[in-house]
Amino acid sequence: MSIVSSKVGKRIGHPATQILTDITMEIPDGQFLSLTGRSGSGKSTLLYLLSGLDSVSSGSVLVDNSDLSKMKRKEIAHFRNEKIGFVFQFNYLIAELSVLENVLLPAKKYGQEKNRLELAKSILEKVGLNEKLNRLPRELSGGEEQRVAIARALIMDPRC
Ligand SMILES: Nc1ncnc2c1ncn2[C@@H]1O[C@H](COP(=O)(O)OP(=O)(O)O)[C@@H](O)[C@H]1O
Numbered sequence: 001m002s003i004v005s006s007k008v009g010k011r012i013g014h015p016a017t018q019i020l021t022d023i024t025m026e027i028p029d030g031q032f033l034s035l036t037g038r039s040g041s042g043k044s045t046l047l048y049l050l051s052g053l054d055s056v057s058s059g060s061v062l063v064d065n066s067d068l069s070k071m072k073r074k075e076i077a078h079f080r081n082e083k084i085g086f087v088f089q090f091n092y093l094i095a096e097l098s099v100l101e102n103v104l105l106p107a108k109k110y111g112q113e114k115n116r117l118e119l120a121k122s123i124l125e126k127v128g129l130n131e132k133l134n135r136l137p138r139e140l141s142g143g144e145e146q147r148v149a150i151a152r153a154l155i156m157d158p159r160c
């Protein structure tokens with residue numbers, strides 16, 4: 001999956017602050033990339049724009065040659081769920097759901113909970129949580145919670 005941004009800008013708030021200005025970059029398919037910069041410099045904001053979690057104020061983002069700003073909300077939601085795995089700084093696990101249920105949540109949205117059950121278990125085994133499938137998030141350590149979030153990001157077998 002290739003991601004290309006052209007002169008992307010982002011303004012937020014009232015009065016508006018310019019957070020990002022003219023970001024032009026190309027991430028070719030298969031690229032492994034790290035984005036570094038001081039805290040507050042706009043890394044998260046850029047990732048939200050490149051993945052369709054937020055919309056640009058100016059410029060454009062093309063994912064596999066389709067312009068995210070021309071896609072309908074539903075299309076973007078579908079694109080995110082299927083093509084991109086997200087691991088957030090704050091893990092956003094659902095407190096009432098078990099480890100296994102949290103990992104299967106993106107699959108549940110498409111009625112694929114059963115198909116992906118074995119995959120969920122194998123990913124949880126890879127991240128060392130096979131003995132904690134039925135625990136609730138509050139019964140885990142911070143690092144374990146983060147590993148559940150990684151497993152959840154991989155359950156749809158995303159391109160990115
Ligand atoms: N909703 C918002 N309203 C106003 N300013 C914001 C908002 N979200 C982020 N910012 C500001 O945008 C800048 C970039 O934030 P962010 O992309 O989260 O930085 P990073 O991930 O590099 O630490 C910061 O200065 C932050 O204070």
Ligand SMILES: [Mg+2]
Pocket residue numbers: 043044045
């Ligand atoms: Mg950040």
